[in-house]
Amino acid sequence: xxxxxxxxxxxxxxxxxxxxxxxxxxxxxxxxxxxxxxxxxxxxxxxxxxxxxxxxxxxxxxxxxxxxxxxxxxxxxxxxxxxxxxxxxxxxx
Amino acid sequence: xxxxxxxxxxxxxxxxxxxxxxxxxxxxxxxxxxxxxxxxxxxxxxxxxxxxxxxxxxxxxxxxxxxxxxxxxxxxxxxxxxxxxxxxxxxxxxxxxxxxxxxxxxxxxxxxxxxxxxxxxxxxxxxxxxxxxxxxxxxxxxxxxxxxxxxxxxxxxxxxxxxxxxxxxxxxxxxxxxxxxxxxxxxxxxxxxxxxxxxxxxxxxxxxxxxxxxxxxxxxxxxxxxxxxxxxxxxxxxxxxxxxxxxxxxxxxxxxxxxxxxxxxxxxxxxxxxxxxxxxxxxxxxxxxxxxxxxxxxxxxxxxxxxxxxxxxxxxxxxxxxxxxxxxxxxxxxxxxxxxxxxxxxxxxxxxxxxxxxxxxxxxxxxxxxxxxxxxxxxxxxxxxxxxxxxxxxxxxxxxxxxxxxxxxxxxxxxxxxxxxxxxxxxxxxxxxxxxxxxxxxxxxxxxxxxxxxxxxxxxxxxxxxxxxxxxx
Ligand SMILES: [Zn+2]
Numbered sequence: 001x002x003x004x005x006x007x008x009x010x011x012x013x014x015x016x017x018x019x020x021x022x023x024x025x026x027x028x029x030x031x032x033x034x035x036x037x038x039x040x041x042x043x044x045x046x047x048x049x050x051x052x053x054x055x056x057x058x059x060x061x062x063x064x065x066x067x068x069x070x071x072x073x074x075x076x077x078x079x080x081x082x083x084x085x086x087x088x089x090x091x092x093x
Numbered sequence: 094x095x096x097x098x099x100x101x102x103x104x105x106x107x108x109x110x111x112x113x114x115x116x117x118x119x120x121x122x123x124x125x126x127x128x129x130x131x132x133x134x135x136x137x138x139x140x141x142x143x144x145x146x147x148x149x150x151x152x153x154x155x156x157x158x159x160x161x162x163x164x165x166x167x168x169x170x171x172x173x174x175x176x177x178x179x180x181x182x183x184x185x186x187x188x189x190x191x192x193x194x195x196x197x198x199x200x201x202x203x204x205x206x207x208x209x210x211x212x213x214x215x216x217x218x219x220x221x222x223x224x225x226x227x228x229x230x231x232x233x234x235x236x237x238x239x240x241x242x243x244x245x246x247x248x249x250x251x252x253x254x255x256x257x258x259x260x261x262x263x264x265x266x267x268x269x270x271x272x273x274x275x276x277x278x279x280x281x282x283x284x285x286x287x288x289x290x291x292x293x294x295x296x297x298x299x300x301x302x303x304x305x306x307x308x309x310x311x312x313x314x315x316x317x318x319x320x321x322x323x324x325x326x327x328x329x330x331x332x333x334x335x336x337x338x339x340x341x342x343x344x345x346x347x348x349x350x351x352x353x354x355x356x357x358x359x360x361x362x363x364x365x366x367x368x369x370x371x372x373x374x375x376x377x378x379x380x381x382x383x384x385x386x387x388x389x390x391x392x393x394x395x396x397x398x399x400x401x402x403x404x405x406x407x408x409x410x411x412x413x414x415x416x417x418x419x420x421x422x423x424x425x426x427x428x429x430x431x432x433x434x435x436x437x438x439x440x441x442x443x444x445x446x447x448x449x450x451x452x453x454x455x456x457x458x459x460x461x462x463x464x465x466x467x468x469x470x471x472x473x474x475x476x477x478x479x480x481x482x483x484x485x486x487x488x489x490x491x492x493x494x495x496x497x498x499x500x501x502x503x504x505x506x507x508x509x510x511x512x513x514x515x516x517x518x519x520x521x522x523x524x525x526x527x528x529x530x531x532x533x534x535x536x537x538x539x540x541x542x543x544x545x546x547x548x549x550x551x552x553x554x555x556x557x558x559x560x561x562x563x564x565x566x
Binding site: 057060074080082091 | 109110111116117118119125126127128129130131132135143144145146147148149168173175176177223224225232233234235236237238239357359362364366367368369370373
């Protein structure tokens with residue numbers, strides 16, 4: 001059920017390049033992962049799904065502004081910048 | 094031909110002070126790029142989101158006002174896609190447990206009231222903003238500003254029940270008014286409301302038009318799309334299911350390169366946020382709900398004996414309704430309503446001026462002062478209009494304007510005196526009149542008009558002059 005195209009599709013979504021021989025490797029890994037997940041089918045379907053593992057709810061904060069990060073720090077790790085902007089690739093098709 | 098339209102409306106909860114998941118200030122409009130950001134809204138590793146309590150309250154407010162069914166438990170999910178405006182590589186949104194399901198908005202159409210039903214309302218964060226130096230088509234790179242990143246958004250999705258571009262626009266206008274009544278939204282701010290529209294014509298595929306940023310734009314994009322699709326059908330072509338982009342400058346829609354595969358967002362629960370049990374907020378929010386436009390309309394009709402037509406217009410803007418109520422405390426409410434709705438609002442529309450701007454230039458006390466002169470007969474209807482126009486265009490005090498423009502009417506006994514004077518000083522005209530030349534009276538009216546510098550009412554003066562002439566003959 002995991003074919004070469006499925007691996008390519010997932011690689012594309014993850015923005016990862018894979019070679020043809022790597023595809024075979026991933027295929028085997030994915031099969032094992034899916035097999036592992038299939039064990040969930042053995043669980044009683046009436047059990048509440050676990051959306052969150054921490055027993056907390058309604059953690060909120062006040063609507064009070066705090067000083068933002070200094071712009072020099074904001075841009076400190078940017079490889080490319082211009083006039084206070086991050087510079088990125090052209091994305092219009 | 095049958096046209097079916099559905100809208101996805103992105104509304105910024107821009108009356109809040111901070112972003113959805115961090116404490117960055119929301120007043121980023123017109124500010125330097127990347128000055129309203131922090132590790133959370135920049136998506137830096139290890140930064141943790143915490144939801145804004147007031148954003149939850151505002152969202153619940155909207156869901157209640159739109160008659161939607163609020164989920165007892167809502168939670169957040171990650172919507173994964175790569176785009177430079179999205180620093181984390183995913184957007185925190187809601188998927189299968191959103192804020193609310195259903196709901197409706199009642200709109201006025203040419204054929205009466207219509208209920209526009211909603212599918213769902215969910216909360217999400219706004220992405221950052223891309224811009225290009227020079228032309229979007231020739232720029233070699235994009236510039237990214239994350240000030241907007243993490244701003245609180247509501248996505249309101251309608252069922253495909255709208256039948257024309259005009260209905261779509263009416264729906265958006267009505268929605269805007271409701272949101273402004275709730276004080277969660279300022280529609281004047283740039284990017285406050287962005288719309289994706291789905292449209293299909295009977296027999297054709299569904300076409301989605303992405304990211305339209307104005308009300309007029311929605312109407313124009315849809316109108317263009319209907320024409321385009323009908324023309325294709327006429328030529329026997331098939332309407333393909335696709336996504337298009339609205340080119341605002343040219344009022345056309347253009348095809349985005351259709352991706353072979355469906356977008357695959359791989360939604361999964363956001364592990365850094367805990368669920369929200371809405372019942373802890375709902376009662377509180379319910380108590381704080383303001384009077385809604387339809388409620389205010391009914392109250393105005395009852396309390397001030399206004400016509401439905403006048404009340405409908407007054408409630409279009411809560412500021413206008415408040416203004417009316419302040420004026421109506423001092424003078425006859427029906428007179429007040431008619432001056433505000435028919436004259437003041439018309440003058441504002443003519444100047445493309447918002448009501449709040451108009452209110453700054455002519456406040457309710459000043460309108461009371463002006464209308465009191467009118468009701469006492471000290472100034473004519475035309476004079477009132479002239480004062481309103483002058484106030485809007487140049488300012489000044491009401492009394493000064495009336496004085497300097499000579500708009501105070503001449504008291505009736507002064508008019509009477511001038512009529513008698515006209516008759517005494519013009520025996521020839523009187524003689525002509527008696528001899529049957531009825532138009533000779535016009536000469537006498539002219540005399541009064543000249544003496545009053547045109548401030549006397551000519552019809553009224555003529556009547557008075559004929560009355561005196563008959564009396565003394
Ligand atoms: Zn932030």
